[in-house]
Amino acid sequence: MNGFRCLPLVLVLLMLSVDAFAVKRDYGLVPQQVAPGTYVLLGFNEHFNFRNGGNIVNTGFIVTDAGVVVIDTGPSRLYGEQMREAIAKVTDQPVVKVFNTHLHPDHFLGNQAFEDLPEAALAGTIEGIRQNGEMFNESLYRLCGPWEAGTRVVVPGLVVTPGVEEVGGHRLRLIGYDGHTDADLAILDETTGVLFAGDLVFHGRAPTTPHADIGRWLASLDALAGLSFSVLVPGHGAVSTNDDPIRQTRDYLVWLRDGLKRGAEQGSDMAELLSPREPPASIRRLAVFAAEYQRSVAHLFPAFERAAIERGRVVQELD
Numbered sequence: 001m002n003g004f005r006c007l008p009l010v011l012v013l014l015m016l017s018v019d020a021f022a023v024k025r026d027y028g029l030v031p032q033q034v035a036p037g038t039y040v041l042l043g044f045n046e047h048f049n050f051r052n053g054g055n056i057v058n059t060g061f062i063v064t065d066a067g068v069v070v071i072d073t074g075p076s077r078l079y080g081e082q083m084r085e086a087i088a089k090v091t092d093q094p095v096v097k098v099f100n101t102h103l104h105p106d107h108f109l110g111n112q113a114f115e116d117l118p119e120a121a122l123a124g125t126i127e128g129i130r131q132n133g134e135m136f137n138e139s140l141y142r143l144c145g146p147w148e149a150g151t152r153v154v155v156p157g158l159v160v161t162p163g164v165e166e167v168g169g170h171r172l173r174l175i176g177y178d179g180h181t182d183a184d185l186a187i188l189d190e191t192t193g194v195l196f197a198g199d200l201v202f203h204g205r206a207p208t209t210p211h212a213d214i215g216r217w218l219a220s221l222d223a224l225a226g227l228s229f230s231v232l233v234p235g236h237g238a239v240s241t242n243d244d245p246i247r248q249t250r251d252y253l254v255w256l257r258d259g260l261k262r263g264a265e266q267g268s269d270m271a272e273l274l275s276p277r278e279p280p281a282s283i284r285r286l287a288v289f290a291a292e293y294q295r296s297v298a299h300l301f302p303a304f305e306r307a308a309i310e311r312g313r314v315v316q317e318l319d
């Protein structure tokens with residue numbers, strides 16, 4: 001009798017789960033034109049979650065006379081497929097080439113939707129994806145759930161050689177930097193003046209640092225600031241027509257570095273640093289600041305501690 005009474009509930013649960021699988025997940029990608037033939041798909045300034053499906057990243061594409069060049073492919077197979085559909089609504093030109101700016105999963109897990117095409121990245125990025133791609137894929141599945149279903153790592157097969165590449169009348173300057181990761185590709189379209197900076201530049205959002213070298217990152221930002229561009233597309237956050245996002249990223253990294261260095265020199269432990277002492281308002285109001293700052297302390301502080309101990313030893317020896 002009891003089992004009989006439970007049956008309708010079981011049926012309802014079954015129907016609900018069937019319905020959940022039938023939901024068509026839609027990233028709602030709408031290309032924003034930022035220059036002639038040049039479009040950006042803007043992500044949310046949020047963390048990965050089940051609601052945004054990993055769409056926290058900016059991707060872009062350039063329509064040239066020789067086809068479409070794609071810059072980053074988003075966080076999942078589904079995103080890549082929907083990006084390709086969104087491109088087809090803008091132009092009849094076929095996609096001819098894909099670039100991945102670096103190894104973070106929100107920038108390359110959509111490669112699967114373009115695997116019939118040449119996919120290119122810096123050598124360090126290719127190696128990083130080869131080594132860690134599956135781990136990234138699994139962690140995004142945990143963070144974004146069904147949006148990631150059926151996503152497979154596709155390692156770019158083409159090594160980017162820094163320099164100028166002409167595609168259908170666009171002069172694309174491919175520049176190899178580092179600091180956000182070991183290999184960060186920036187693409188400056190010298191024909192339109194649009195600079196795709198990848199995750200070297202964050203805008204209105206606290207930068208992520210799991211693979212960062214802050215010193216090298218700051219040097220790359222200085223180099224980026226010296227480029228001649230009219231539109232700046234950051235890896236995360238709003239597109240800009242000036243270099244404010246570069247300055248903002250730089251200010252954050254300097255503040256982070258100085259705080260960690262001071263903490264290490266004063267013998268603070270990690271737990272003390274997790275609540276920063278009075279961050280400037282310009283830093284406190286960055287999206288996802290608190291969580292991103294805490295992750296950065298966890299990633300970076302041990303190296304600052306080691307450096308402080310090393311410096312102490314050198315000072316003692318000199319004494």
Ligand SMILES: [Zn+2]
Nearest residue numbers: 102104180199
């Ligand atoms: Zn990144």
